[in-house]
Amino acid sequence: MGLMQSGDPQNQEEGFANLLSLAGENIAALVEEFGAEDRDLGLRRWLLELIASAKTAGAIPILKEQLASSDEMLRYWARHGLEILDTKQSRTIL
Template sequence: MTDTFRAAMRLMRKRDPQGQEDGFHTLLPVASDVLPQLVEEYRAEPDPGLRRWLLELIGEARSTDALPILAQELGSEDESIRDWARRGLEKLDTKEARTLLWQDGQNRND
């Protein structure tokens, strides 16, 4: 899996849009299997567009291990990052995720 992950990340970093899509779609069905690597890449990634894609993949993993990073990014200054964090928590659909979403909604309404 590590070689597949590295190859997919190389594709996602290319300037070729089709290559980027190919890399994303390589990781999509295995996101839960490579969640620790996705989180690591997300934290180290400086490119905002790639960070958004990585957070989308983290949310697609539907793993409780993603809860801390998704919760953290609910407070991001980047609206797109906040949106992907919300979507990830919605997909996770645990009591903790729902509580975080409710609290976030309350904070935005204040």
């Protein structure tokens, strides 16, 4: 997370890439970070992308919540995450 929060775009990209493969096993921490981030919309978008990529049922509540976001990209990642999860619950939400 530290790299993603740095001011250096290269570090941010590296941090995102590092977390992408670990998203599923760190879903609780990612959801917590998403909830705590209220200043940087770009970081919130990246966090939701990571959450969506986790492909875990633990992501469903935050993805469902973000379907109603005023931000188009957050809605996109929420929908995408529910689609790739492809469970009965995620399909019902969609």
